[in-house]
Amino acid sequence: MSPEATITRLVLWNVDLTLVDVSIVTRDAYADAFRQVTGRPLVKLTQHNGRPDSEIVFETLAINGIVAEDEHLPKFLDALADAFAARRGRLAKEGRAMPGAGDALRAVSRLTGTVQSVLTGTIKSNAVLKLTAFGLHKHVDFEVGGYGEEVYPKATLLQVAQGRAKAKYGVAFDGSNTVLIGDSVRDVQAAKIAGASVVAVATGRSLPAELHEAGADVVLGDLYNPAEVVAAVARLTPPVGRAG
Incomplete structure (x- = not known):
């Protein structure tokens, strides 16, 4: 049987400070890419705060006195990918997986009909490496x-991901069967605008109260208890009857 035929739930994870923290390597890669391009x-270097690499690049150029031109973004993103790949050996040494991340991903994967992917400001190649x-x-x-090389607001990017999942799995994904798991107010806002449910994890720079106020459906302190994550995802995406 094809696994694609059974998929009924889409869970999208933010990457940085939700699943991993590799900020030291990321800063070094940005510095290298900036030097290569300029x-x-x-x-x-501007604060990331849940923003996409495409936005961070333009602001980083501006605050360093560089007038952005059309070719800057593709050149910078290519240089960033190369600089990050060159440092891949440092990721596990100088970074960390967020506590419980592996167990949470594994536990959610066991939920019937679930596909997991990422909704991240990081460019795709770097997200895979992280x-x-x-x-x-x-x-x-x-x-x-x-991913972060796609110049869309994060809410629109969520809908793009839903469209990709539909094209691959043959299922329409909407607010009833899509959950975003992230750590920032920006993640929560994106999910709310896109009409998806959101589980906020207070492992980043946003406080639990801020995540609640932004409209998170569920706020967890961390990912230590995978059963909590699974319960939240299951509650927010209740099963529906199969089409006859």
């Missing part, structure tokens, strides 16, 4: 995710 050393470094890639279908 010929100048990076003085200031998760693979910690063995977190095994339960993730990267083909149907949304």
Whole structure:
């Protein structure tokens, strides 16, 4: 039997500070890419705060006195991919998987009819490297995710991911069967705008109260208890009858 025929639930994970923390390597890769593209050393790097790499690149150029031109974004993203790949050996040494991330991914994968992917501000190649470094890639279908090189607001990117999942699995994904799991107010806002459910995990820079106020359906302190994550996803995406 084809597994695609059984898929009825889409779970999208944010990457940075939800599943992994590799901020030291990321900063170094940005500095390298900036130098490659501009010929100048990076003085200031803007805060990520759940924003896509495409947005961070433009702001980083601006705060370092570089007037952005059309070719800057593709050149910078290519350089960022190369710089990050060159540092892949440092990820597991200098970064970490967020506590419980592996168990949570594994537990959610056992939910009947579930496909997991990512909705991240990180460009695709770097997202794959980040998760693979910690063995977190095994339960993730990267083909149907949304990534930071795509110049969309995160809410639109969520809908793009739903469309990719529909094209692959033949199922329409909407607010009734899609959950975003993320750590920032921006993640919560994106899910609400797109009409998806959201499980917020207070492992990033947003406080639990801020995540509640933004409209998160469920707020967890962390991913330590995979049963809590599974229960939240199952409750937010109740099964519906099969079409006859």
